[in-house]
Amino acid sequence: MPELPEVENVRRGLETLAVGKTVSAIDIRWSKIIVNPDEVFTAGLVGQQITAVDRRGKYLLIRFGEQLTVVSHLRMEGKYEVVAKEAPISKHTHVIFEFTDGQQMRYLDTRKFGRMQLIETGQENTVAGLKDLGPEPTPTTFLKADFYQRLQKHHKAIKPLLLDQKVVTGLGNIYVDETLWLSHIHPETPANVLTRIETDRLHDEIIAELELAINHGGTTVNTFLNAIGHAGAFQEMLHVYGKKGVPCERCGTPIEKIKVAQRGTHFCPKCQIKRDAK
Ligand code: ZN
Numbered sequence: 075m076p077e078l079p080e081v082e083n084v085r086r087g088l089e090t091l092a093v094g095k096t097v098s099a100i101d102i103r104w105s106k107i108i109v110n111p112d113e114v115f116t117a118g119l120v121g122q123q124i125t126a127v128d129r130r131g132k133y134l135l136i137r138f139g140e141q142l143t144v145v146s147h148l149r150m151e152g153k154y155e156v157v158a159k160e161a162p163i164s165k166h167t168h169v170i171f172e173f174t175d176g177q178q179m180r181y182l183d184t185r186k187f188g189r190m191q192l193i194e195t196g197q198e199n200t201v202a203g204l205k206d207l208g209p210e211p212t213p214t215t216f217l218k219a220d221f222y223q224r225l226q227k228h229h230k231a232i233k234p235l236l237l238d239q240k241v242v243t244g245l246g247n248i249y250v251d252e253t254l255w256l257s258h259i260h261p262e263t264p265a266n267v268l269t270r271i272e273t274d275r276l277h278d279e280i281i282a283e284l285e286l287a288i289n290h291g292g293t294t295v296n297t298f299l300n301a302i303g304h305a306g307a308f309q310e311m312l313h314v315y316g317k318k319g320v321p322c323e324r325c326g327t328p329i330e331k332i333k334v335a336q337r338g339t340h341f342c343p344k345c346q347i348k349r350d351a352k
Contacts, residue, residue: 076148078211078244079287081132084154088127088136088179091156095173096123097138104168107181109191118142118192119171130198131207131243143195145204146181152188155180207243211284216242222273225265229351232268233261234335236280244284248315251340253279255314260346261334267349286311314340 076084100116102108108115122138129135134146146152159178163170169181169190181188191201199205209215224241225232235241236250245253254261257276259268268276290311313323318331322342332339 076132076152077246077249077287078132078284079249079290081134081148082129082288084148085127085129085134088134088154088156092124092136092179093126094123095175095177095179097121097171098174099172101170101172102168103170104183104186106186107168107183107188107190109189115190115192119144130204130210131239133201133204135198137195141195143193143198145191145193145198145201147189147203148183149185149187149189151185152181152183155182206240208240209242211242211244211281213281216277216281218274218277221277222268222270225268225273228265230265231262231334232259232265233337233339235265237335237337242280245280247337247339248312249280249283249287251315252313253283255341255346256283258345260348261332261339261341263349264351267352314342316340 097119098121100119102112102116105112110118119138119142122142124136124138125140126137127134128137132147134144134148136144136146138144156177156179159172159176161178163180164182166182166184167180168183168186171179173179181190193201209217209220221241225235228235233250233254236245236253237247239245251261253276256279257272259272259276314329317329317340319328321327322329322345325342325344327342327344329340330343332341
């Protein structure tokens, strides 16, 4: 599943390739991808120009004109490409936005789990999944004191809390394992046991890790490619994810893999000591 860094790279790709183009037609080949009735989606967007591509968490917000936004979630396998209309169309292409300049923005999705919803710009909080998102992992929106306070209110394990996107948005399974290893925190540590020093460190590692991943194009898990077609190079920089049995880079102890909240979880049993509830 694409995580925040991959989605940010798709956003950057679309910003470069699609902003400024005007829609002349839309071909919906798999109707379930579109949350709205097909004719509402098409009638709303034909004639509109793409003015910006924003992102909130793992949702792309494609702005059309001043008033309309398509909220696009890639889910497991969704991706975009912007190509000339003559380019061969893969059988996994489900939505085609045709532009007046002869190019097309195509949405491809082998598993068909992705969704697009046309809304009025400003109504983002009406979309299920968007309204409960925590702050973006940047220094100006994600604040150390708030993070500590939020974690103090939870006695559940830190890993599932970071995965649920309400305390901070953008961390999927890979990046949670990585940031917890970088912060020397066992994934099953109850959140309210963490000290302010530990949550400050974790906060900084989350921001740094996602920034690094974005700048390296994200990880190339499964068949994900970003919009400009570059495979992510970040996978080579992972410390624990997918490294069961490999010696820890810090201490040499073999990395272990366990299940935490039904998710495969990698950690170093020596660097990340489990602590009990208060
Ligand atoms: Zn270690």
